[in-house]
Amino acid sequence: MFALLLALGSSLAYGCADFLGGLGARKAHVLRTVMIAAPASLVVELLLWPVLGASFSPAALGWGAASGVASAAAFALLYKTLAIGPMNVLSPVTALVSAMLPVGVGLLQGEHLGPAGLIGLPLALAAVILVSAGHGAKNARPSRTAILLAFGAGAAIALQLVFLHQAPADSGVAPLLVGRAVSSAVTLAAAALMNRRLGAEKPAYAISATAGVLDSVANLLFLFAARSGDLAVVAVITALYPAGTVLLARSVLAERIHRGQLIGLGTAAVAVSLLALT
Numbered sequence: 001m002f003a004l005l006l007a008l009g010s011s012l013a014y015g016c017a018d019f020l021g022g023l024g025a026r027k028a029h030v031l032r033t034v035m036i037a038a039p040a041s042l043v044v045e046l047l048l049w050p051v052l053g054a055s056f057s058p059a060a061l062g063w064g065a066a067s068g069v070a071s072a073a074a075f076a077l078l079y080k081t082l083a084i085g086p087m088n089v090l091s092p093v094t095a096l097v098s099a100m101l102p103v104g105v106g107l108l109q110g111e112h113l114g115p116a117g118l119i120g121l122p123l124a125l126a127a128v129i130l131v132s133a134g135h136g137a138k139n140a141r142p143s144r145t146a147i148l149l150a151f152g153a154g155a156a157i158a159l160q161l162v163f164l165h166q167a168p169a170d171s172g173v174a175p176l177l178v179g180r181a182v183s184s185a186v187t188l189a190a191a192a193l194m195n196r197r198l199g200a201e202k203p204a205y206a207i208s209a210t211a212g213v214l215d216s217v218a219n220l221l222f223l224f225a226a227r228s229g230d231l232a233v234v235a236v237i238t239a240l241y242p243a244g245t246v247l248l249a250r251s252v253l254a255e256r257i258h259r260g261q262l263i264g265l266g267t268a269a270v271a272v273s274l275l276a277l278t
Contacts, residue, residue, distance in 0.1 A: 003229020004275060006221045007237035013218035015244020019252075020211035028201040031191045034075065036203050037212030038184040044216040045176050054174035060167050064175035067163035068182025074156035075187065077149055093147065095128045095239050097154025102161050102235030111230040120274030124236045127271055130264025131242045161235055164219070165226040176219055233275050240268050 024033035054060075103121065113121060160179075167175035191198065218241075225234045243265055250257050257265075 003225045003234055004237060004272070006225035006228070007234040008240075008272065010218045010221035010225060010238045011241045012244045013214045013221060014238065014241035015246075016248060017211045017214035017218060018241065019244070019248040020207050020214065024204045024208040024211060027207075028203040029198040031187070031194060032198055032201070032203040033208045033211070034187050035191050036205055036208035037215065038180070038187050040209040040212030041216035041219075042177075042180045042184055044213050045173055045180055045220070048173055048220070049177065053172035054177060055168070055171045056174050056178075057168060057171060060171035060174040061178055063163050063167040064178030065182050066179075067160045067167075067175060068179035069186070070156050070160040070163060071179060071183040072186035072190075074153055074160060075183075076190070077153035077156055093150040094154040094157070095242055096125060097151055098157035098161070099125055099128055099236045099239035101155060101158035102165070103232040105162050105165075106230055106232030106235065109231070111232050113230075113232065116274045117233065120271045121232065121236060123267055124240065124271035124275065127264045127268035128236070128239050128242070130260050130267060131240065131246060158235070161222060161226070161238070162231070164223050165231050167223075169227050173220065173223075176216070176223060180216070180219075237272065237275065243268060 021033060021037065024037075027033075103125075164175055164179070218238075222234065222238055225238070246257060246261055246265075
């Protein structure tokens with residue numbers, strides 16, 4: 001139950017971070033937003049270091065660095081996917097792939113689900129698709145390249161989560177620190193190379209920094225959830241992050257929640273309840 005609550009918190013934090021990141025990207029190039037968000041996220045993890053501790057063993061360094069590379073790859077693929085569109089089709093693909101791969105890894109590593117979990121897990125995966133799909137998804141036809149990029153983005157997100165899970169349980173926040181430092185370095189290097197294409201617009205500093213802080217909180221909650229529970233369950237609950245984005249868009253931007261998304265939210269509630277019984 002504790003791991004489930006942490007995973008729900010991680011999902012909500014990821015959803016809020018994505019919402020704020022999207023708002024920030026409306027005001028300036030997405031790389032300018034990330035240039036603020038990434039250092040802010042790293043600062044949070046540095047502040048947590050004395051509180052939660054960190055053991056920089058070779059395994060923690062290796063898995064942390066791998067998660068950072070996967071995180072940077074996920075950003076690049078998502079950005080390219082967003083540029084091609086349509087995201088109301090590609091977002092469910094990305095979210096589903098990001099959930100399925102960790103589930104498979106967890107089951108291959110010997111994790112077992114009870115009867116309630118065998119029902120709740122497929123329901124949660126269905127909820128991921130329904131919640132993240134926007135209006136008109138049935139009529140949109142993405143290109144083969146866009147579909148491949150969406151699969152790649154989902155796989156990169158999944159690998160980031162799997163790599164964090166593989167880090168030693170006694171390493172504290174070391175994998176997060178290393179991963180964030182690596183992903184920040186890759187992102188800042190990309191921004192420097194693309195400097196002429198970023199435009200003159202200034203980023204929304206407060207929104208971007210808050211998005212980075214929430215992303216750091218989400219990573220931290222996922223790490224502790226995966227350490228105290230099954231990766232298969234934690235990953236699929238975390239993948240429900242589009243629900244937080246949808247609810248915030250409804251509250252802040254007055255965007256309509258479509259029927260399929262409402263069904264997805266209800267399905268997610270049922271799935272979480274069943275997984276809590278596992």
